[in-house]
Amino acid sequence: MYELMTPGPTQVSASVLAARAQWAPNPDQDEDFLELYHKTAQRITQMMGGDETFETFILAGEGMLALEAAVASLTEPGDRVLILDNGIFGGGFADLVRLYGGIPVVYNMDYRRPLDPIALDIYLRGQRRIKYATLVHCDTPSGMCNDIAAICPVLKRYGLLTLVDAVATMFGQPVHVSQGIDVLCGATQKALSAPAGLCFATLSPEGRAAIAERKSPVPGFYANLQTYLDYYEKRWFPYTMPAHDILGLAAALDVVEADEERYSRHALLARATRAALEKGGLELYPQGGYAETVTAFCVPEGLSDKEVLRKMREEHGIMISGSFDVLEGQVLRIGHMGENCQREKLVGTFEALQQVFTDLGFVPDPPLAENFQRRC
């Protein structure tokens, strides 16, 4: 066992584990289950700032399923789709769009800077015939957070539907679907601190209409939001729902609801994390647009990320993360979301990191943990 200080999956809350160990109703035949599912989905909509015109569907699959189902359901052959690419997940949407017969129009920006709504506005003046845009709230591999509340309204002004991946932020920092989001994707294993296995898609009325009224069938059964659109009226799910997972999800939402300082704590501890690292001589990877759920910083010159991760885990019992794809070997990441977002856990992480860096010949000064504690 080790402490999971990774940016997902996170430590699962004790009450979620207990809820999943309960007896569960038959999800195919028991109306009580249908109501539990429906109510749980409505709670997510409300927590994301949506009124009754928005609707959330909970899908049985890890976060990537929500992204794939959203792209599969919105894309028709030949549709042009704007890919806002300032990170690995951001750029990754192009692959999904291609897979479903769409034509990605890639807006490629600096991976160390958040998307600029003014520059995007200027770019959009020269574009025609784009059906929807994809963007990521927090691009987890780089810790980059885009200001979706500023960007989505710009996209809407140009008549584009918006598909937002907020897997790494939902329930850790505020997300408001009413600020121009047509399809919002989230999942359980990040700030919600439930196990991987469920994901969500919240649709605006426009998002729903685009999916309901498309001309060609969605080319897939499982990665498909169309099959969910009237589940409640028909009292029928496209496949057997994992009832125990839904019980766990409901318990995770209870934790969020009872935690009144959740967003302010994430913001405070994220700020203290960044300050401790920077003052200690480390370089943050993002240059602006810092996420409140994860912090990415550059591997100090001459050190190996793998060696840092190994020593953290073997000598201190704490798992943090490196990164992947174009950031492989370049950055280290601390996840401070959901259950991980606790002052004492971060103090322990910084004490261990201080020791590991010192052993490897890089001495953060002032010491990380001390400095962190002074700031929160």
Ligand SMILES: *Cc1c(COP(=O)(O)O)cnc(C)c1O
């Ligand atoms: C975690 C995450 C996902 C889901 O991806 P996995 O790598 O399968 O966990 C999707 N988008 C973002 C931004 C994420 O952080």
